[in-house]
Amino acid sequence: MAAQQQPGGKVKVTFKQAMEMLFPYVKSRIAGQIKSVALIIVYLILFQTIVLRMAIAEASIIAVGLALVIAGLAFFMEGLMLGLMPLGEIIGLKLPQKSKLPVILIFAFILGMGATFAEPAIGVLKAAGSSVKPWEAPLVFLLLNKFSSYLVYAVGAGVGVAVMCGMLRFMYQWSLKPFIYVLVGCLVIFTMWAFLDPNMRALTGLAWDCGAVTTGPVTVPLVLALGIGICRIVGSARSGSAGFGVVTLASLFPIITVLTLGTVFRGEVPKPMEEAEFFSTQNRDKAVTLFTSQEEMYGYAFMNASEESQLALFDGSKEKMLEYIKKLKEKETERSVVFPGQDADALQRWAALSGTKEQRLAIFDTPEAVREAVTMYSMNGQILKLPDLLRRNGLAAAQAIIPLTLFLVLTLVVILREKLPRSDEIMLGILFALIGMMIFSMGIELGLGKLGNQVGGKLPSSFKQIELTDQQKTIVGFDPAVVQTATTAEGEKRQFFYLKSGSEYETLPYKEDAYDVSTRKYTYLPTKGPLFGTEGGLFGIIVVLLFAFFMGYGATMAEPALNALGLAVEEITVGTFKKALLMQAVALGVGVGITLGVVKIIWSIPLAYLLAPPYILLLFVSKLSTEEFVNIGWDSAGVTTGPVTVPLVLAMGLGIGTQVGVVEGFGILAMASVCPILSVLSVGLSVTRKRKAALQEASRAFQKGGAA
Amino acid sequence: MTEEKNICKITGIFHRGITDTIVEGLESVGIVDYQLAAARTLMLQEKKGLFGLYSDTVIVEDPADIMSFLIPAEVEEAVMNLMIDKGDMETPGRGTVFTEEVIIVKAHRLCFENEVKPFEPKSTYPLITELTGICCIVQRGEGNFVARVALDTGTCVPGITFGHGTGLRDKLGLLRVAIPAEKELINFAASKYDADAIMALMIDAGKLDQPGKGFIYLYPIGKGLVNTKITRGMPKHAASMEQLIAAVDEIKRGTGWRRRTASEGQDSKSKRAFLNDLTNLILTCNAGRGEDLVKAAMDIGAAGATISKLKHQCPSDSELSEISPAREDCNMVVGENQVGDIVEALDKAGAFNDNSHGQVLVSPIPKACTYLGK
Incomplete structure (x- = not known):
């Protein structure tokens, strides 16, 4: 290379020559990043599939995400080195x-x-x-x-x-x-x-x-x-x-x-205290100081606190609370203060997912509407919005x-x-870093983060029984006649039923409140663990x-x-x-x-x-x-x-x-x-x-x- | 300010642990203007693996410093003896030091040799005269592989520094980023009689006669002391092989007895084409200026340069401290007849002004090898 004597000025490179130069360059950068992330990716996948024995949900999205992580890292590292x-x-x-x-x-x-x-x-x-x-x-x-x-x-x-x-x-x-x-x-x-x-x-x-x-x-x-x-x-x-x-x-x-x-x-x-004490009337003034406004505290309590605490905010009167909720439903401005967030149906989603029976009724009026809303909001998980993803990560980068x-x-x-x-x-380096950062964080969100969440969420199943909340199942046309009774060594009675899934027969504990008499639907959460040894x-x-x-x-x-x-x-x-x-x-x-x-x-x-x-x-x-x-x-x-x-x-x-x-x-x-x-x-x-x-x-x- | 001047350049490659004592010694006799480059040295070590079932010779690396400075030729021996004494370098395994005769073609008025009054060193050591320097520039990552030749032939502990190359790459526009510019510079001294053979081995090891692989050249060395402790480990005999060699060198007053290859005629069968009678042009300037200046030199016909980072040291209260402590060496190999034009071009580009504090040294390159095109 050094020997080719050429007077000043740029050398014209044909497209083919340019590709011949670019190909090994790109290849070495990508290979370097594959090497660096391969360990963690393979490890997470193997752990989930072999040790925890669970399939990987959304595998195709995760695969795309992982590819983005690699491409993003390659761009970003090159951007660091060049720019x-x-x-x-x-x-x-x-x-x-x-x-x-x-x-x-x-x-x-x-x-x-x-x-x-x-x-x-x-x-x-x-x-x-x-x-x-x-x-x-x-x-x-x-x-x-x-x-x-x-x-x-x-x-x-x-x-x-x-x-x-x-x-x-x-x-x-x-x-x-x-x-x-x-x-x-x-x-x-x-x-x-x-x-x-x-x-x-x-x-x-x-x-x-x-x-x-x-x-x-x-x-x-x-x-x-x-x-x-x-x-x-x-x-x-x-x-x-x-x-x-x-x-x-x-x-x-x-x-x-x-x-x-x-x-x-x-x-x-205030000092750390019990939840009930925190929401009590005596503590009200101190509690409010933690929030920007009283409304925000109400919103927080609705979302995160127990029903008693929520009642405590309304002086223990259920009517007052339900009235307040109804008022929220009508007035949009107040609602956005109590339930901050961009989407208009934040209130409905909250009620459907975590509200009590009365609260749900107050929002949806009829039991039928409640049932519909519950199924809709619980089905309606995270939908992948590509433009939003691009915009958010691009902006952050x-x-x-x-x-x-x-x-x-x-x-x-x-x-x-x-x-x-x-x-x-x-400048090229800075551009690379920018592109790399954006692709990389998208990849983390879609791929590595999701994978990590799956494994992390199920990890405790190795030492205790956990409910697989993302795998809620519904039995349509459930007949309570299949429920049977068993006994523990101490003579306590337990109810259970058999479920045929595939060619296997599975035993499931029967919980009365999971059965909806009017629709004859039985919803249950599969459980897993403890995979190794006893509970805890x-x-x-x-x-x-x-x-x-x-x-x-x-x-x-x-x-x-x-x-x-x-x-x-x-x-x-x-x-x-x-x-x-x-x-x-x-x-x-x-x-x-x-x-x-x-x-x-x-x-x-x-x-x-x-x-x-x-x-x-x-x-x-x-x-x-x-x-x-x-x-x-x-x-x-x-x-x-x-x-x-x-x-x-x-x-x-x-x-x-x-x-x-x-x-x-x-x-x-x-x-x-x-x-x-x-x-x-x-x-x-x-x-x-x-x-x-x-x-x-x-x-x-x-x-x-x-x-x- | 600009006349050509023959002076002596001393280069020391030594373990970082002894840099301080050597610097102190040099400062005591008035050598206060010197340059340091971070480097590594290599040694071989036998490693037993897996319950001693097999053993392998691996390369171990040590941090080192490459120090260089200019002095008048008359104090050459005294200064070298002082360095050897201070660094206890007669003990194999601590360092190499050698001299070159160079010409300052042109330099900023501050960038000349140290003024050293003649002095008597405490003790004198036998210095070997029949040495040749070998410098090899390869892609980053290949340094150890090529430099191992120096160890395997028992020649010398090589010093390796980092640098980056400019050349054809810079004429490609932005596409240049696809071509790695990072280089490693291997430097060591070999017996004059073995240099050709070692060079040939290194060319083979690094495939240096193929495109884009690197460059190797020999340069004359005045006298020196070579670190021949190429292996690490406990000695098995009362004296190590390195010590025996050093002792025979001393008795024979030279390295001629070490000759293992007939220096002439061997290469002819490989039909390798060498470049002869080139000139090594080293431009030393303030960090950041090198690239522009090399570009100016390339416009006039230089093929390219290898730029490496240096640290310039001088007393903070002297005029010399105007020179930036961050310096770079731009190592160019050019034809003898190009020197004048290049220096002129460098001058025009501002190489010798107060912003660059440039200095151009030239020394002959009797033999070099690289890919020469089809």
Whole structure:
């Protein structure tokens, strides 16, 4: 290639030649991504079909989704390499040369803030906290709902300060270690203190998860590249930091800011209490403070609280409540306040799916209409709306990438007065990243997320009996005469009937309220489990823990931000620290972390007990490790929890959480962050020891030889 | 400011663990202006697998630094002895250091050699004179495979750095993104008598005479000390083979005794066409400027360049600190008669102004090989 001497100007390439060049390029990128996601996909499919012995629902949509994940990742990674990372590095190179420290710090703060707004992790946290009840954890409920914007600001400020500190570190070549000692020390003490207050205790999970999820797949590579660029200018050639470390700070600072935010609002919320007490008249004023309005509280109570609590809101009078509901049916404006949401039939859907008998009647007037509505709304599951899917994910991708890159390009051109080198390539890269992000998140939603939900939802069946809510079945023309009576060993009577499905005869317990006399329809939910051992038995739980470990491991291998970090590390160390080694270490750590997170949920162990020991241990291990590995190890913690891991972990966490009845699914992500640091630092210690030994071996051998 | 000047370039490839002590030693005699490139070195290690049922020789990698700086020729030996002393490099397994005679064709006024007063080194070491440098540029990922030749022939521990290539690729428009530009540069010193044979082996290993595979060339080395500890593991004898070789080198005052191949006539049967009498033109400039400058050189006829990142070090209180700490080397192999035109073109493109702080070094390339077209 180098030998073909040709005078300037472009070379004309025929279409065929262009294809010959493009084909291996595309092939290698796609093959790379297949390799990285194959593990988790094959694992989930095999687990569902072989271990849980269930068919995969919506298999064709999931297959399309998985193909989209692969194509999306290929585009996105290429976009990172061509566009976002070079852009970050150029700015990193120019910034310290052309501007003063205050400008750099302001730039860093805006970048950190902007990155948080661009990639809002709040959606993830809301999902993790979707089962948080206002009476169980008022403070968390407040911050996730009414004051969720404050939460985003707090996290944003945390990341902003973190990037600022990161830049200061680079400029003055400070070690990362003191930052870690001080921050982690503060955090451990803060968390311990928070543990004493029931409201704050629930918040610690949210706060630690905030730290884990804030750094997304766009932010991490940008910040890394920026740091690498700056270190080429300012750092001494001998310093080991070489641009890493910002991600670490960006995962630690938000924990502090969120805990601080919690402390501020702590006085304004009621203490955690029983549901009935929460909705009682005496507590009304305090309870309302958690919602934006009284109407919203009514809506929340209708959707999530028991009938007694709902009645309590209307002073125990059923008539008042039904009147209120009827009024809602007529007045659209009020309805949209109580039942927020875009669709006009939110009220009807609520009534049909979760309303009581009287509430349904109040809405649909006649029993026949009720029955019709119930069948309609329960049949009417999620319909795939393609334009909506495209629009939503396209918008999210644009929001994550365009403002940030625009900010960077403007900084480069306007403040640094430099032109964008290789602008065509960088623009192409940004376009790739945009397309990739969009396709990728669509793929997650359609493919990996769905698959994860299926497996996660059914996972508890390995240790307890669960109802398969998505497989509700109806027997038409049911004759109660087939019902028989059986007895338990204690002499209690149980009713059951036989169902012939296919060529098999199946025994089903008979439940009176599932039989609709007027239509002669019997609806039942098939159940499954416990697949291994007895109800709640240890063997079944071990299967779940093993699943959690391998899922964490597999998902981590597919994380784009970790891949980018691995490539950056390999480049900086000229291949002596291989990407594969780093990813293996991190993936093992995440696997262990997620397993511990599941342990936390199953036995509802307080998070502080699980977080404090590894972090305290980390302080010592960090002290022993070299600067190089401290930076890389702590950074890898921040990047582990990305778009592949998070939905899978949440699906599993919530699946188990709902079955064993815990307050929230927080904390798994925090656990998945701390364990990889330990594993990477351990690898680092061993590598450092070997290298030192190699150098010493040379001297030793020489002395021996010299003596001889 | 711009006259041609013969000076001595010292290159050291050593384990990162000893960089600091060597730097300290050099700074004490006034060598404060130097460049470092992150690199890795390779060694062979015997690995027993699966209960010792089989064993395999694998490559292990160590982080290393490649250091280079310019000094007046008269202090060459003293400086090398100092480096060897400071880095304890006479012990095999710690590093390689060698000198080249180069010409500064043109440079920014700050980018010249270090001013070193003659001094007496604490101890003197036998330096080998009959060495030839081998530099090989291959696609990223193939470095270890090709560099293993140096280990398998027991020649030297090679140093590998990363770089990226420009050339035909940049004339393709945006389609260029489909062609990987990432390269690896393998660098080591071999006995003058073995260099041709080793080069031939490397060409075979990397299929370097086929299109798009890479480039290899030899360059003359003044004197040096070579790290010959190519295997890792506990010694089985009172002295290792590397030490014996080093001892015989010392007794024989050279590497001539090591000759294993008749250097002439062997290659003729493979009918491999070599390029002869080329010139190595190294442009060192501030990071970010390399691509534009190489483009200017390519417009005038240079085939392309391999650009690699460097870190420039100098005292922060000196005038030298105007030079950006982030630098890059643009390594171009050109015809001898092209040098004048290219330097002129580089000058026009601003290579020697305060924005680029450029420096052009040339040295001869007696023999090179790559795909030469049909």
